[in-house]
Amino acid sequence: MSIQSTTPQPLDPTTLPDHDNVPGNAYAYCVRLTQPLFMQTGRMIAYYPAPGGQGIRFEPLMATSLTGMVAERFSSPLYSRDWVVANGSAHVILGDRGFDINSYDLDQGNLTVRAANLLAFDASLELKESIIPGFLTLIGTGKFLASSSGPVIFVEPPIRVDPEALVGWADCPAPSLHFDAGWMGHFLGAARGALLGTRSGEERQYDFTGAGTVLLQSSERMMEDPQVLRRLEGEVDGLGTGQLQRLQQVIQSRLMQQQQ
Template sequence: MGIEIHNPATLPANDNVPGNDYAFCVEMAGQPWFTSKGAMIAYYGNINFEPLGRTSMTAIVAARFSSPLYADDWVLAQGQGKLILGDRGFNINSYDLDDGNLTIRAANLLAFETSLDLKQSIVPGFLTLLGTGKFLASSNGPVMFAEPPLRIDPQALVGWADCPSPSHHFDADWMQSFLGAVRGSMFGANTGEERQSDFTGAGTVLIQSSEKVVHDGHLLKHIESETVALGQNSLRALHASIGARLQN
């Protein structure tokens, strides 16, 4: 069995590395890209990576990246060459927005062109891309596209395009079950059989073919940002609740 050896001439432009769903090659030709920290696994050519807080392209960041909570997790890549991106062995796909509106789990968003605007979604742990351009997203297994109305396991949800944000739907039997309520309060997690994300209206929902969520440290940041509005009594109550859960 032969091993394929790649070089700049054999690597594709803006496509998955041939025979490899877990690596993606971006053609860098002067157009900057926002890339998630740690996504770069290799590159050919002259490419620079600048943290958003210390970049020479402050105008692009100010105009396109409107999510300070996530700014430390991203860099601006610019230059000439072939940039190979990966994400811990997860599948990587490219998507094209055409004057679109797509909300995606922050942990799954890998890179996007600077022609797109990024906003922080009101849904914890998600980001919204607006405009026209290409972006890359990782997933635990291939992605399926589905039309609403539908309900899906929240852990299988990658994102949604051009449709309203989902609401939570709780199974009636689970809601009435004391044991289910205790289990939810102790572990803070429900399966898709107990709680679903309920989508209505027109649009497209992106669903990964696994219930295993990509590790997401962004949700903690969102929760921490929300505690700023809490008073001392609320903070004490939250501290007691977290302490009780840690003991369990």
């Protein structure tokens, strides 16, 4: 018996889409760059310069040539160090740690998305920080890219969702937190939350009401958000000795869980 391997057809500018996933690959997305694009750092994996073009310029948000546009379009100082503006003419291939990537179109819309999932967005959109930590809101008309752990599911409120499965929500009020009284009152559930510092979707959910659309990923595998650590670091100075010791216990418990 012989085993034959097939080599995928190599990509080139003529076989790449202008705005779509790389053929047969849900984990890579190709953008035909013709206008400024806000992009999270570390997500560009390759690009083909347009014929006769000079390639792409990746400029930090605080660059002198960008300050006016950034002030108008990117209202989130907390996340500004993790983003650049891509200018030029090229086919740009984006990837995000092996997660699924999809594009979404907003038409005079209002969508809030988890910051760690947002990869890129057109300069025609305006970005603001959500009142819920770890989320960003896009307003206006344009296209944006977001990643997810598995395919995205679209659902309508009223619904309660596991926070770790939530990607974002569009055109509906921000959620409120719901704690399951039965789960919280159960000895094992209470012990796990109090002693190990862990939460689950059975214990705590986001409660959505009203009209709109909620985006869920088909997995509870959350992506790391560097701003969560920076936010915590900023709060440490305000903690007393007992609180710091408690925080140390929680961190040690979480490390032990992840090492199992």
